[in-house]
Amino acid sequence: MLLTHKQTAIIGGGPGGLTLARLLQLQGAVVTVYERDLDRTARQQGATLDLHADSGLRALTEAGLLDAFRRHYRPGADRLRLADGQARILFDQHEQAEELSFGHEHFRPEIDRAPLRELLLDALRPGTVAWNSQLRELTRAGAGWHLHFQDGRTAYADVVIGADGATSKVRPMVTPRPPFFTGYTLVEGTIDDAARHAPGLWALTKGGKVFALAHDQSIILSAKGDGSLSFYTCQASTEDWVQRSGLDFRNPPQVAAWFAQDFAAWSPAWQELFATEHVYLVPRPQYCMPLDQTWETQPTLTLLGDAAHLMPPYAGEGVNMAMLDALELSRCLTDGRFADLHAAIGHYEAEMRQRGSTVAAVSVEAMQQLHSPGAMAWMSQLTEA
């Protein structure tokens, strides 16, 4: 075990960082997770997540958390409906008889972000997470690291793992290469109590997901267990579209006016997305880490998840890759295969970059296909496979 008598800091308590913390604690490592959220009640926005047998579910199994997952996943939420711009359903997995289950390689059970975070947090030793700890920068301290937080506090760690997502503050200490803009921007939203505030679209989901594709644009809906509706629209854009649009995304009527204009060829049924003040909106220009990225391994610093290989969400792999990184990194650090930390991290990074690049390329390709004239045919061929 290469972490004996070492303080390990994981920056970021997302799915990747918390999975790693759990796996390392099972091997006896001393771990602190520094998370910028104020506390564990911070609201988890965003679509539901489907976990895959060979990555996310595998990591949870090794973490001894598959039973907890079974208690919290949402049967049926993985069912997909495919719609056109007029909100006509062209394909409906709810009408398929086949019920997949655990153990089947194609079973992709869905879980909302909040229960996933809760079950990972519950599995950690009390006090593992230092909440309200937003990393500002890392500086070297001999072989280890000083952590400097936004509020002026500092801490020391022998080993640091950056699991701090798309805007990682750890990443620049590992590689200077920034992500590239993919040419698309999402507008992500969450509508509270959607049965009341967006009843038509809530009903359209049937408790699962809707992919609507038309005019080189898309709208993806997912129903969440707390009654909220999560969605994102997407179309090609310039990198600076958010600034140039002048839109205030805290002002739904402004965004509604933009949507009515840019998605004018779509049925008015979709305008329900922005016709309520109970919607929380975030614009997300889509970036991807360089597919050919490489860097020189450092013996006490590494990355995982989005911090290492941010990618667009269209292959549904981001969270699965983050959790698989956690599993592979924990093994390299604890299973006795490597003589020292440098060798262990070097092995992990080489495989992680390769895995991340392969999946990121698939995600970018899926995003391009879904926003092309052949989108419906491409998606239909996937759902029939």
Ligand SMILES: Cc1cc2nc3c(=O)[nH]c(=O)nc-3n(C[C@H](O)[C@H](O)[C@H](O)COP(=O)(O)OP(=O)(O)OC[C@H]3O[C@@H](n4cnc5c(N)ncnc54)[C@H](O)[C@@H]3O)c2cc1C
């Ligand atoms: C709209 C949308 C839809 C998506 N849909 C899917 C999907 O269906 N399936 C899928 O697999 N993936 C999906 N993804 C991607 C997925 O959310 C990410 O790949 C995944 O969450 C990455 O996990 P992570 O642990 O690496 O990072 P994150 O989940 O981003 O977690 C990072 C954590 O670090 C914390 N943090 C950030 N900065 C700091 C700091 N400076 N100091 C301390 N803490 C910090 C954050 O608060 C957060 O808790 C989607 C993403 C988006 C935007």
